[in-house]
Amino acid sequence: MTSQKSPQTMKPATAAKKLGVLLDLTPAEFQDGVISRDQLNALQADPPEWLRELRRTGPHPRPVVAAKLGVSISGLARAGVMDPLTTDEIEALKDEFPEWLRRERNTHAEVQREAAELKAEKAQRSQA
Template sequence: MKPATVAKKLEIYLPAAPQEFQDSMISREEFAELQANPPQWLQDLRRNGPHPRSIVAKRLGVSISGLTRNGLTDPLTTDEINDIRRDEPKWLVIEQQVAREVKAEEERIAAEAAKKRAREARRRPSKDR
């Protein structure tokens, strides 16, 4: 696999990984080993960052779009993320509320779809009857 693919799967920021990692193809076996027994550099990177925007968004409880709307386009370290959470700027509170509303709507739509599938399943004649 390409290093970018592996970095995405490991949820790390590729430019912060060791150059050797960035320059080499990784087999599925090597990838599985990285997941099972992460080397120190990977543990440190996951713990301290810098983190890709997907992880920053997840840790702040907002969307990637919410980060972009508020000028956060670069990777952030764990300390920077914690500072934002501690300071709790107005934009963060607003974006977290937006994220909660979006999630609630997605759950409502999924529940409606499940109910519809259940109704349709009850309406279909069974082959066993």
């Protein structure tokens, strides 16, 4: 006899992180319960207006800010950017292009390049 599996669920904070939004800006019904994997998939596949608006205008969590600026989360911290930023604030930073952003983009690109080289070397060694 097989038992019925219960659906995989997560806390609203985890779901918000996976959706790339700040939990405290989501609707109360999202914050008040648990989110099933199916619900999360549905939100990703066909986002409701509140989720589309949050993704479009923000404020965005630091991982999203870092990705939009092309830097690491550590780079944001080194620059003193600790708070969520709106899309307009991110675009203003891109337009202004301060020295810290230029430096952190270069650092981030170099780290990514080195990681790709190490991955390629590792793959090459495993084939040998």
